[in-house]
Amino acid sequence: MFILENGNVIFRYGKDSYEKAIEAACEAFKLDKDEDELITTTAHNSCYNCLYRRWTRESFICMKKGTYAN
Amino acid sequence: MIRKKTYISIDDTDEIGYHTSTGEICEAIREHIMKHYSVLAAPITRHQLYLHEDIPYTSHNSSMCFTTYLSKKEREEVTRFILEHVENISAPTSDPGVCIAFEDEIGDMEALIAYGFDAKVKVLSKESAYAIAEKHNLFLRELKNTGQGVIGAVAGIALRAYGSDGRIKGKFRLDTQTIEVQTLLNNDLIDEIQLSNGALISENALILTEEELKIVYLNHKCVLLVEPDGDNYRPLGKEKLKNY
Numbered sequence: 078m079f080i081l082e083n084g085n086v087i088f089r090y091g092k093d094s095y096e097k098a099i100e101a102a103c104e105a106f107k108l109d110k111d112e113d114e115l116i117t118t119t120a121h122n123s124c125y126n127c128l129y130r131r132w133t134r135e136s137f138i139c140m141k142k143g144t145y146a147n
Numbered sequence: 148m149i150r151k152k153t154y155i156s157i158d159d160t161d162e163i164g165y166h167t168s169t170g171e172i173c174e175a176i177r178e179h180i181m182k183h184y185s186v187l188a189a190p191i192t193r194h195q196l197y198l199h200e201d202i203p204y205t206s207h208n209s210s211m212c213f214t215t216y217l218s219k220k221e222r223e224e225v226t227r228f229i230l231e232h233v234e235n236i237s238a239p240t241s242d243p244g245v246c247i248a249f250e251d252e253i254g255d256m257e258a259l260i261a262y263g264f265d266a267k268v269k270v271l272s273k274e275s276a277y278a279i280a281e282k283h284n285l286f287l288r289e290l291k292n293t294g295q296g297v298i299g300a301v302a303g304i305a306l307r308a309y310g311s312d313g314r315i316k317g318k319f320r321l322d323t324q325t326i327e328v329q330t331l332l333n334n335d336l337i338d339e340i341q342l343s344n345g346a347l348i349s350e351n352a353l354i355l356t357e358e359e360l361k362i363v364y365l366n367h368k369c370v371l372l373v374e375p376d377g378d379n380y381r382p383l384g385k386e387k388l389k390n391y
Contacts, residue, residue: 113193114168
């Protein structure tokens with residue numbers, strides 16, 4: 078689900094893989110309480126709505142996973 | 148007392164896990180103005196700026212802006228309030244920027260708007276933000292740490308002035324499953340209802356409203372974008388509004 082690049086753990090499926098982002102949501106998931114930053118349904122945990130995602134041009138960095146990838 | 152159209156924009160006030168957000172801080176400022184000056188303020192717009200590893204944003208790099216009408220004296224009072232409020236409530240590690248401008252004092256609106264578009268596609272410097280502010284008569288102030296938020300604050304005003312950028316802050320829920328276009332338009336929240344290609348739909352058409360409504364800002368209007376759903380229409384979901 079993630080790749081390690083320049084010390085960052087990056088979601089490998091970009092910004093439009095909604096199913097994969099749900100699949101990737103881990104036990105550390107925390108819903109971003111800023112509703113204006115939620116970009117998909119909250120019916121399921123999704124990395125795309127997680128407080129710990131930091132968007133990049135192509136995808137997002139997981140700020141919670143530290144420096145490992147899975 | 149002459150009141151003039153006033154733009155107010157803030158950026159970079161939070162940090163991961165902080166108890167409030169730039170949007171909430173902006174909303175508090177907007178409510179303060181409406182309450183203390185008995186004046187209307189337009190809804191807040193969220194403007195997406197450039198996502199790049201060289202920009203130290205928290206997670207999404209967006210700025211918030213709204214407009215209201217203030218006299219010169221009121222603007223001075225409001226400016227003092229905003230600076231104090233943002234200084235106090237913004238996150239300890241944040242880099243807030245505040246930008247305020249009277250529309251009729253903006254030197255060159257086209258040039259300012261161009262700066263806003265640059266902020267969506269380029270890494271810009273604080274110096275460029277101050278240069279634009281000085282050239283076009285914008286009040287610009289950084290409040291804490293690096294003050295990097297001044298770039299987004301200027302861009303927020305520029306993109307709001309452009310009039311076709313961003314989403315309206317917040318979501319709106321109706322207590323009905325369906326509603327006629329005309330009835331929904333009578334609600335103060337929405338100026339127009341249209342398809343994503345810009346086509347308007349019949350005033351008698353039905354909109355399915357079981358989900359919360361998210362509104363975008365197009366042609367200086369609060370617009371609900373919909374798509375056909377059988378004989379009716381359904382608001383575009385979050386995923387389809389991502390690029391607004």
